[in-house]
Amino acid sequence: MKISVVKTTTPRVKPDQNNLGFGRFFTDHMFIMDYAEDLGWHDARIIPYGPFPMDPACAVMHYGQAVFEGMKAYRSPEGKILLFRPEQNMARLNRSNQRMSIPQFDEDFALQAITQLVALDRDWIPEAPGTALYLRPFVFATDSVLGVRASSTYRFMVILSPVGPYYQEGLNPVSIWVEPHYIRAVRGGTGYAKAAGNYAGSLLAQKNAQAKGYSQVLWLDGLERKYVEEVGAMNVFFNIGGVLITPDLGDSILPGITRDSVLTLLRSWDIPTEERDLEVAEIFRAHAEGRLVEAFGCGTAAVISPIGRLGWKDQAIEIGGGKIGAISQRLYDTVTGIQTGRLEDPFGWVLELDN
Numbered sequence: 268m269k270i271s272v273v274k275t276t277t278p279r280v281k282p283d284q285n286n287l288g289f290g291r292f293f294t295d296h297m298f299i300m301d302y303a304e305d306l307g308w309h310d311a312r313i314i315p316y317g318p319f320p321m322d323p324a325c326a327v328m329h330y331g332q333a334v335f336e337g338m339k340a341y342r343s344p345e346g347k348i349l350l351f352r353p354e355q356n357m358a359r360l361n362r363s364n365q366r367m368s369i370p371q372f373d374e375d376f377a378l379q380a381i382t383q384l385v386a387l388d389r390d391w392i393p394e395a396p397g398t399a400l401y402l403r404p405f406v407f408a409t410d411s412v413l414g415v416r417a418s419s420t421y422r423f424m425v426i427l428s429p430v431g432p433y434y435q436e437g438l439n440p441v442s443i444w445v446e447p448h449y450i451r452a453v454r455g456g457t458g459y460a461k462a463a464g465n466y467a468g469s470l471l472a473q474k475n476a477q478a479k480g481y482s483q484v485l486w487l488d489g490l491e492r493k494y495v496e497e498v499g500a501m502n503v504f505f506n507i508g509g510v511l512i513t514p515d516l517g518d519s520i521l522p523g524i525t526r527d528s529v530l531t532l533l534r535s536w537d538i539p540t541e542e543r544d545l546e547v548a549e550i551f552r553a554h555a556e557g558r559l560v561e562a563f564g565c566g567t568a569a570v571i572s573p574i575g576r577l578g579w580k581d582q583a584i585e586i587g588g589g590k591i592g593a594i595s596q597r598l599y600d601t602v603t604g605i606q607t608g609r610l611e612d613p614f615g616w617v618l619e620l621d622n
């Protein structure tokens with residue numbers, strides 16, 4: 268399939284690199300392709316960024332058939348454009364599609380479209396430390412028919428946003444509330460998919476935690492409300508007595524690419540890791556015994572987000588003296604170093620754009 272290109276005639280003014288925030292600004296162009304049962308994915312195009320008309324009956328607005336991805340492009344010190352494990356994002360997007368009854372797309376083609384779009388808007392990749400170009404591929408149902416069933420038409424889009432560090436305060440540890448009632452996902456549900464509705468369903472708990480003075484929630488399993496699953500929209504690790512423990516992947520946990528990279532790095536450093544069920548009670552017990560060393564969330568947006576305080580029922584504990592832990596810092600430096608081309612890439616994670 269060929270990608271047609273219409274370039275903007277009215278380029279936008281680029282934002283101040285030191286005040287980007289997250290997801291507030293968008294580049295000059297976007298990628299679109301459409302799906303119809305008789306045509307498959309077709310009409311691949313890069314066009315000027317902007318709004319498009321939607322029918323009020325558009326299926327995505329009623330039954331929420333929508334999935335997305337989040338990835339980043341960086342500029343290396345030599346000026347090269349680098350993507351971090353993008354083929355993993357494409358594979359996961361197709362797994363999300365499968366769960367939400369959205370048709371599969373050609374992953375190589377989509378990645379090629381993404382690199383072409385990034386290359387076209389390359390001047391939007393910020394260079395200040397901690398900044399990147401955030402890539403947001405997403406797919407949604409477009410039938411204009413009411414009735415609960417899988418849509419017969421879809422749209423795949425990619426938009427790009429220059430972003431600053433996820434947390435304005437930098438790598439400062441955040442406080443986390445263990446959510447006792449609401450759950451993010453349950454076995455047999457859609458938790459392993461980056462499905463839009465998962466995030467809508469998480470907002471109320473997030474709002475309640477913020478009202479209590481916490482910045483994010485720690486999600487527990489849906490059956491017993493006993494085992495740790497994720498923190499906000501990140502995977503989570505606890506360093507207990509020098510062992511880095513993260514919940515093992517079931518279908519209620521989003522398989523993070525950062526999580527996988529963190530596990531790979533830890534193993535290469537001979538730091539013991541465990542993927543297993545982890546009870547909140549075990550974390551609080553470890554803290555009482557002085558064995559809880561550090562904790563952090565991990566994901567593309569923040570990379571590593573240290574946890575400095577954990578509130579559960581009527582208890583609250585401080586982790587690592589409220590400071591970032593040594594392994595958290597080493598992971599952050601290494602992952603961002605590889606992503607930005609400042610460190611060697613021993614695992615072949617980085618895709619260099621050749622234009």
Ligand SMILES: *Cc1c(COP(=O)(O)O)cnc(C)c1O
Pocket residue numbers: 337461497499500501502521522523524525526565566567568
């Ligand atoms: C995207 C996401 C993550 C992190 O995945 P990465 O591939 O590391 O960015 C973790 N948990 C949830 C719920 C997510 O949506």
